[in-house]
Amino acid sequence: MKQKLQEPPGINCKMKMNPDRISNLPDNIIEGILSHLPISDAVRTSLLSSKWRYKWATVPYLVFDDRFYLFSSRNKAAINSKIVSIVDRVLLLHLGPIQKFELSHREFLAVSDIDRWILHLSRSSIESIVLEICKGEAYRMPSCLFSCQSLTNLELRKCSLKPPSGFKGFRKLKKLDLQYVTFDQDVFENLISSCPDLERLYLRDIVGLSRIKVNVPKLQVFIFEGFIEDISFENTFNLAEVVFSYYENAKNTQSQALDNSSNLLKFFVNLSNIEMLRLNDYSLKYLAVGIGPHKLPQPCIKLHNLTMYINLNNFEESITSLSLLSSTPNLEEIEITVCPDEQAVDGIDTNFWQDGCWNCSFDKLRFVMITGISGAKPELDFMKFLISNSPVLERMEVTPASTSVRWELVTKLLSFRRASNRAEIIYMDP
């Protein structure tokens, strides 16, 4: 869009009147600007003027995500080879250290070029590697990955890790996010325990592990999704946030009856400093296995936010949740999702929640959210139990599973005796 009056180069008087503001900004600002651009736009700035020719090459972030290139063809092989060639060229033209490298394009199929790239990255003191392979087989990560000692963030999807024998761990690793990663049992434990600074650990759908012992002193956030036979925490006194989503697996119901130790105990034995807990999917069912204690040995006094998926028709789950609730006196927010009963009803005592001997008092509970209510008696009893034991309750939101139980539910909700005089019980439409 050149204006007619724009001078051809060589005549500088016009340039002085309209000075170029942006090229003279300090380098760190220009790097900041370019790092906010998607990589294709950043590289295109090399066409702008002679000063801008290599400004993009020093930006230390290389992000090849879903948007980085619009592929016109549908041919998978062509797309893959194009991705490979682009990443190759960018890596070759890049100057200076690379701090962050991400390759998470949806159509990317793992190829052996990844080895070469990881080698290049390991030579340039990389701090964050994100490699998400969405299609194809799990890729075996090269051993040069384990020589990236300045790594602080590692995120892998659909890979398999096998560290070399002399591997001493990632000294500076703070966040580890593994999804669909294949491990050997001892490899995993070595890896975890040899990263002393690890603060966040996310494990999703890990393959090849039967038990996990989380022994990371500085761990603050732990997220687990998948299926495991045994999980326990050791030495995790900084752990503040745990998200545990346990997937149901048909095989596990037999093996758990072997030892009678309570999963709940094992899980919570070292989690006394926990602040936020989410037990999603079938986690409560997992925790309910074994003979549970009446109360946890050490109450979780810092726990202020609890999310649970519970099947209120199931006796074990109800007992487990009760033990949990009675060990968490300082709860401030509870979010409960009621799961429908899939199997035949375990004979639950219909007055389970009404018994006055469960004396827990939620002195700080202010906010309750319950979803999936279908109007059954245990559910209503549970809600009554919560309300009548919460002297400072401010708000309770109830969302039914369907609209068919509307009026009965509302009338019953209104009739609950409330311990708090400020409580609002709000019915939300599903």
Place this chain on the structure above:
Amino acid sequence: MSEGVMAVVKPEMKSYIWLQTADGSIQQVEEEVAMFCPMICREIIQTGMGTSKNFAISLPQRVNPAILGLILDYCRFHQVPGRSNKERKTYDEKFIRMDTKKLCELTSAADSLQLKPLVDLTSRALARIIEGKTPEEIRETFHLPDDLTEEEKLEPLRNITDDPRIRLLNRLYARKRKELKEREKLKNVEVEEERVDERSVEDLLTFINGGDGDSKGSRTNKNKKKNRRRKDLKSSSNDVYGDNNKDLDDLCPAFHDISVASPSKSSSFSPKLEFDDADNDDDLDPAMKEELDREVEDFARRLNSDWKERRQEILSLGQERRLVPMSMNGNVRLPDRKGVPLWHLYIDVCVCVSCRMFSSLFLFANFFTWFIVHVLPMKLLSVWTRDSDLLLELFVFRMSSSSFERIGKMLACGLLLQKLWRSWQYFYASAARREKDSWRREKQENQDDKMSKCAPFVSRLFVVAVACYFPATDVG
């Protein structure tokens, strides 16, 4: 520390810090506001300056008074602790709405004052400005000198992402560079060059259309827009349209005449594109150019012939095209997105009306040909969504009317509305694809969403309204 001194002077008991910019002017600012800025904060704590006018803190050179005012506004808003994140975000959005020159100055000033949140905010704003633009547009926005040599621009390592647009751009830049050099040699004003171009384009047009005097005038009107502005857009889209036309022609040879009518909406751009590119892009396949020439001529004739001729042509199904060579007169405004579908719409409406006037036999014939002309090509092109299809058919069958007129009218109205919306969508989408402004793309996406949501609804509504309004006249 400054409170003791200031308390005497200021009745509100607020303490002020004195700041001096590079040009010597001194400002005073509330202490909390100034302390939000790390550099000033450090100066106060370490050196104790800023308490009075004589000991004002001197700010770095990059901060001038106007920019300092902006920065202090920012600090004043954000240092209040009680604001929610949403409020801060809204304020930030409004704050960075300024021209790019000021934005650059603000960025550099904020950087020298080490006010990191403001640096991030302005950097992100500048990145948003740069994102999605062509290098030319960026150069114009920021007044960057275009001082890369032609070879440097054409170096293959430039084209890292292998964007065909960049390849084309490089080619065009090379050409432009050549022209600039020529211009320097001649020391000529650029306007004359432009006119020379236009004339050659007109020559081409007249050659195609058989030498109509009017076309020259209209051509200059149309080509008032700079060729260069649309160069890269058109050349790339030309490939697209050329391919489309070829594909469609291959698909339905029997309905060649008719099917060309529908995709000719897409080739409506090609005339303007064609003329400009004929001059500028020598690399276009000459076969494709001929194809496009033919399309152009065909379309022009189609638009300007009146209904009777057209109906004859359609009814005969496959007559060769060499009819009266119509010229494109000035009332065909091609590159406008609204021009072409409206003409189609008018013709369709005329047919609707004429439906009423003719006898039943003729009605039947009209309806039938109508069906063939509009429904089948549409189906072939699969432009319709399935649900509106079904609904229209439902309407047709549920209407217990024996009158073809009603059905025909209703169908026609529904169909033409569909066509209208679809063609609108298509044009807008293709226009947006060609234009590189990302904001326009977003706007178009919004429009697309809106349109795709309301198009079936509106067309159904219209169908119902029409069906209810027009009285059923029984066929005799």
